[in-house]
Amino acid sequence: MAFLNDALTHARAHKDRHLAEYRELLAMPSISTLPENKADVERTAEWLAQQLRDLRMEKVSIMPTDCHPVVYGEWLKAPGKPTILIYGHYDVQPVDPLDEWESDPFGAEIRGDYVFARGASDMKGQIFAQLKAMESIAAQGDYPVNVKYLLEGEEEIGSPSLPDFIDSHKELLACDAVLNCDSGIQDKDTPAIIYSLRGLAYFELELRSAEKDLHSGMFGGAVRNPLHVMAELVAALHDADGRVTLPGFYEKVRPLADDERELLQRVPYDEAEWLTMAGATACFGEAGYSTVERIGARPTLEVNGMWGGFTGEGAKTVLPARAHAKISARLVADQDPDAIEGQFRVFLEQHVAEGVTWSLHQHSSGPGSTMDRTSIYMKAAGDALETVYGKQPVFRREGGSVPIVGLLQDKLGVDSVMLGFALPDDGIHGPNERQYIPGFYRGIETYIHYLDLLGR
Amino acid sequence: MAFLNDALTHARAHKDRHLAEYRELLAMPSISTLPENKADVERTAEWLAQQLRDLRMEKVSIMPTDCHPVVYGEWLKAPGKPTILIYGHYDVQPVDPLDEWESDPFGAEIRGDYVFARGASDMKGQIFAQLKAMESIAAQGDYPVNVKYLLEGEEEIGSPSLPDFIDSHKELLACDAVLNCDSGIQDKDTPAIIYSLRGLAYFELELRSAEKDLHSGMFGGAVRNPLHVMAELVAALHDADGRVTLPGFYEKVRPLADDERELLQRVPYDEAEWLTMAGATACFGEAGYSTVERIGARPTLEVNGMWGGFTGEGAKTVLPARAHAKISARLVADQDPDAIEGQFRVFLEQHVAEGVTWSLHQHSSGPGSTMDRTSIYMKAAGDALETVYGKQPVFRREGGSVPIVGLLQDKLGVDSVMLGFALPDDGIHGPNERQYIPGFYRGIETYIHYLDLLGR
Numbered sequence: 059m060a061f062l063n064d065a066l067t068h069a070r071a072h073k074d075r076h077l078a079e080y081r082e083l084l085a086m087p088s089i090s091t092l093p094e095n096k097a098d099v100e101r102t103a104e105w106l107a108q109q110l111r112d113l114r115m116e117k118v119s120i121m122p123t124d125c126h127p128v129v130y131g132e133w134l135k136a137p138g139k140p141t142i143l144i145y146g147h148y149d150v151q152p153v154d155p156l157d158e159w160e161s162d163p164f165g166a167e168i169r170g171d172y173v174f175a176r177g178a179s180d181m182k183g184q185i186f187a188q189l190k191a192m193e194s195i196a197a198q199g200d201y202p203v204n205v206k207y208l209l210e211g212e213e214e215i216g217s218p219s220l221p222d223f224i225d226s227h228k229e230l231l232a233c234d235a236v237l238n239c240d241s242g243i244q245d246k247d248t249p250a251i252i253y254s255l256r257g258l259a260y261f262e263l264e265l266r267s268a269e270k271d272l273h274s275g276m277f278g279g280a281v282r283n284p285l286h287v288m289a290e291l292v293a294a295l296h297d298a299d300g301r302v303t304l305p306g307f308y309e310k311v312r313p314l315a316d317d318e319r320e321l322l323q324r325v326p327y328d329e330a331e332w333l334t335m336a337g338a339t340a341c342f343g344e345a346g347y348s349t350v351e352r353i354g355a356r357p358t359l360e361v362n363g364m365w366g367g368f369t370g371e372g373a374k375t376v377l378p379a380r381a382h383a384k385i386s387a388r389l390v391a392d393q394d395p396d397a398i399e400g401q402f403r404v405f406l407e408q409h410v411a412e413g414v415t416w417s418l419h420q421h422s423s424g425p426g427s428t429m430d431r432t433s434i435y436m437k438a439a440g441d442a443l444e445t446v447y448g449k450q451p452v453f454r455r456e457g458g459s460v461p462i463v464g465l466l467q468d469k470l471g472v473d474s475v476m477l478g479f480a481l482p483d484d485g486i487h488g489p490n491e492r493q494y495i496p497g498f499y500r501g502i503e504t505y506i507h508y509l510d511l512l513g514r
Numbered sequence: 515m516a517f518l519n520d521a522l523t524h525a526r527a528h529k530d531r532h533l534a535e536y537r538e539l540l541a542m543p544s545i546s547t548l549p550e551n552k553a554d555v556e557r558t559a560e561w562l563a564q565q566l567r568d569l570r571m572e573k574v575s576i577m578p579t580d581c582h583p584v585v586y587g588e589w590l591k592a593p594g595k596p597t598i599l600i601y602g603h604y605d606v607q608p609v610d611p612l613d614e615w616e617s618d619p620f621g622a623e624i625r626g627d628y629v630f631a632r633g634a635s636d637m638k639g640q641i642f643a644q645l646k647a648m649e650s651i652a653a654q655g656d657y658p659v660n661v662k663y664l665l666e667g668e669e670e671i672g673s674p675s676l677p678d679f680i681d682s683h684k685e686l687l688a689c690d691a692v693l694n695c696d697s698g699i700q701d702k703d704t705p706a707i708i709y710s711l712r713g714l715a716y717f718e719l720e721l722r723s724a725e726k727d728l729h730s731g732m733f734g735g736a737v738r739n740p741l742h743v744m745a746e747l748v749a750a751l752h753d754a755d756g757r758v759t760l761p762g763f764y765e766k767v768r769p770l771a772d773d774e775r776e777l778l779q780r781v782p783y784d785e786a787e788w789l790t791m792a793g794a795t796a797c798f799g800e801a802g803y804s805t806v807e808r809i810g811a812r813p814t815l816e817v818n819g820m821w822g823g824f825t826g827e828g829a830k831t832v833l834p835a836r837a838h839a840k841i842s843a844r845l846v847a848d849q850d851p852d853a854i855e856g857q858f859r860v861f862l863e864q865h866v867a868e869g870v871t872w873s874l875h876q877h878s879s880g881p882g883s884t885m886d887r888t889s890i891y892m893k894a895a896g897d898a899l900e901t902v903y904g905k906q907p908v909f910r911r912e913g914g915s916v917p918i919v920g921l922l923q924d925k926l927g928v929d930s931v932m933l934g935f936a937l938p939d940d941g942i943h944g945p946n947e948r949q950y951i952p953g954f955y956r957g958i959e960t961y962i963h964y965l966d967l968l969g970r
Binding site for chain 2 (some may be wrong): 084091092151152154155158203215216256258260267268269270271272273275276277278279280281282283285286289291292293294295296300306333335336338339340341342343344349351352356358359360361362364365366367368369370371372373374375376377378381382383384386388412413414421422430456457458459482485486487488489491498
């Protein structure tokens, strides 16, 4: 198209400014789970709304929800062309353990080819590359397709108010396809397209055995210790084959077909390299499946946090009255998070020892989803990646959760194309999260090509 | 003896002042495990040294150790009479969870018949009652026996420097018997004498599976989760019969003889009442033993604290790199704490999963001990209690640890008489610790009678 080369030239000419603006975005601590960062989340929303106005989007607004606001904007002046809903989230995870960060999580320090910050890769780098692709096109004239923006501020806490928001704005959000930028590639030089995402069901469990903490000498060995009971429960959540023991957990899981197992075998994977990236020394998981399959195609269950009793320095001979755990399951398509909660409750009824009471709370949830690998929107993404990276993308399943994908499939009947440039070793959700800066620039160019291809 | 009635009259006449001074002692937050309270610990030592000077003790001194100081004083002007070493500790446990206290832990608030404070029962109330018994006798003239005071400031952290202190002051501490005030009775109106104490071996265990915390979607289900491994370890520490599985744990444990089981059956015990006191709903412990036996005569192992991963509010989908636990065993006579550490290391070598590294640290330890129930010092204690309470004391084993008893048995060859007035429901080590004030006064009178009987 007419704009393509000029847009690419614009993107290359404004690299430094784009990086500087990206770092401005990274400096805002938009941690959605912490009440003390609420104002930062709002400030980030305003900053992005201004970006959309600068892109000549219309109806730009910060739409309140019961939780954090949605930033919306649209440009619908390409009659006969498809309408693409561009999705991103502007919130980030907390930063603890803070003492393991080598630089300020919101300092956006550049070291070598990387910028280090909470949210650099997940996903401010991705959504901002898309915005800068739009700027590069807008500098040449009109957009080649119709676009709408849906930028949420609560993805990292499970998007509690997004289902209702979508339900009550179905017309506003109506589109032909979703471009979801919350995604990544295989490695620096190997593009990838994710066609399946896992869902999430996140729980908090409390056990209680006594009214107050007791002296371990006077009561130890004669009443239940809730930490022992918690340990027994957690140990019982997997069997010797690494399978989750919640009753019915695998009932709805689609078995992997032979042709898909073959496709997944083509995903580049080197065990030693993968372990180095994980900082671990051994693989472990469900028997009968490869690491790639375990992460992408099988549901899993992990304890994300566990605590109780005396956790300070030194020794205290206490028999605690309570034990706590945060436990989450990653789900595959067709598993229902609410059904998992039901299974968990049955498990607890069967397993919690006499003398101990329990309560279970579901923090957040979202279904898994699998997309059509042959749509025109998927094909354009593959071609754009091939143009910029010089090779065809790997098709793979992702172990993480992007609940919005399942929600939009369910509520609007549209598939999402996952197109983002995060790398597997960016350290998202952990200390020293980073974004590979050349990948950020390639992202801008890929998004330009993608919009060009969709408009032809 | 000549002084007895006058001393009792003195004690009764000065009740209010004794209580006021006791509350002054309770107001000092002498928490030995917290570095920030070091000055408070020292201040408490000075305050007690002044009490000893007021009692006309000689050689009163605050003797430094590698940890907290020992307060010493002696009066040796009763030739031909026994020498009694009076033991107490002036340090206290931390106060967390602070929000479960109904009044300031160092406010020493009086509500009804109780004074509420950290250390009120464990053991400032007991040692202070003994000091006020001494005051009541001193007001009449000389003491009926020779006395030495050994008041330590690190009992609640396992008395790390006391073994060396005793070794290097064997002559100074030489005595015929120890009066250990760190003890309690059966209930408000039923005196008791403890003739056996459990030892302690307190460990901290760290597991590590990765260099840093990981994203549970990208890595969950494919590498070891140290919280799962910790849960499996803790679950494996007991078998289905509630027995500890450390290899060789029970090897040195003396089986309970039939006559002693019979004696222990005489210890008043009402399950419903005991559970109410514990704030629990069910008993649980080693199969084949009663609650009284489980607590006093059998070794036990409890997790005192456990933590790892995300423990804040809300949800964070992290796969933690590390897991921690504080785990302590209560030991009976003849079990060696260092041998327990060896058993723990063998257990970990056998049980820790591939891909996980562990480290084990022993915080503190002390042996258990069993005393001669027929000595003249034990008999005098029984008679003093019977005089004040109007009934014979119960003889029982105690589940808690008073490591000094084993140390003095081992190093000086002397038995201790456990004579103190704490109640089982005083809530020691927990929130709202309290001392029954009438028991404090009865304690003063009992100590007066005890010294009188020893001097005859």
